[in-house]
Amino acid sequence: MKKLIAILLTGILVSILLVGVYDLPKFGRADNPVNNEVAQRYLKKGVKDTGALNIVTGIILDYRAFDTFGEAVVLFTAAVAVLVVLKREDS
Amino acid sequence: MKNTILKEVSKIVIPFIQIFSIYIIFHGHLSPGGGFAGGTIFGASLILYRIVYGKGDAQKKISYKRLMHLMCISLIFYGVLKGYGFITGGSYIDLFEIPLGTPGRILSGGYILPLNIAVGIVVAMVMYLFFTLFYEGEV
Numbered sequence: 001m002k003k004l005i006a007i008l009l010t011g012i013l014v015s016i017l018l019v020g021v022y023d024l025p026k027f028g029r030a031d032n033p034v035n036n037e038v039a040q041r042y043l044k045k046g047v048k049d050t051g052a053l054n055i056v057t058g059i060i061l062d063y064r065a066f067d068t069f070g071e072a073v074v075l076f077t078a079a080v081a082v083l084v085v086l087k088r089e090d091s
Numbered sequence: 092m093k094n095t096i097l098k099e100v101s102k103i104v105i106p107f108i109q110i111f112s113i114y115i116i117f118h119g120h121l122s123p124g125g126g127f128a129g130g131t132i133f134g135a136s137l138i139l140y141r142i143v144y145g146k147g148d149a150q151k152k153i154s155y156k157r158l159m160h161l162m163c164i165s166l167i168f169y170g171v172l173k174g175y176g177f178i179t180g181g182s183y184i185d186l187f188e189i190p191l192g193t194p195g196r197i198l199s200g201g202y203i204l205p206l207n208i209a210v211g212i213v214v215a216m217v218m219y220l221f222f223t224l225f226y227e228g229e230v
């Protein structure tokens with residue numbers, strides 16, 4: 001019974017995700033939402049805004065610094081989880 | 092591990108690895124690299140030290156307490172600096188604005204350099220922590 005419910009739930013989830021993927025815009029078209037003014041702005045004004053020559057660092061640590069904070073928190077959480085599971089108590 | 096050759100060679104190699112990682116972290120806003128890459132290399136040097144010199148010597152350099160303090164302090168530093176504004180709806184702390192400086196110098200780019208260092212410390216400590224936990228089960 002449990003297995004049947006799990007299979008059913010998985011099927012529903014997969015179908016929902018596939019419907020979502022089907023609605024995505026086609027790859028490589030010029031009027032996709034990806035091709036907006038954001039990339040142009042980053043390339044043109046990145047150095048002036050952030051002072052970083054490496055535009056990737058300028059984006060991940062200045063425009064989208066909160067996202068990188070999330071990455072660091074993910075690493076920290078993984079470390080704490082491994083610590084809880086694997087650290088010996090008697091040391 | 093008791094091996095004289097390994098010890099003598101790693102005595103020479105480890106400082107170079109660490110200087111290279113610091114170079115990568117400090118040039119994160121000028122060239123490819125940054126906190127994640129540099130921190131990984133730094134963690135690799137710590138792992139090498141741990142393998143060659145064993146648990147006792149490594150714990151003298153980086154004890155469990157110091158490791159956790161470094162990791163938490165740099166994470167909180169990052170969070171206060173950049174996460175605060177998102178909780179309060181876009182109003183940042185009234186920190187003094189670090190001047191951006193001339194692009195191309197090491198001391199430029201405002202808060203990018205301290206943030207890179209914070210990320211590097213977190214990544215290095217996580218690498219070392221993972222290795223020690225999976226290898227010996229204690230830090």
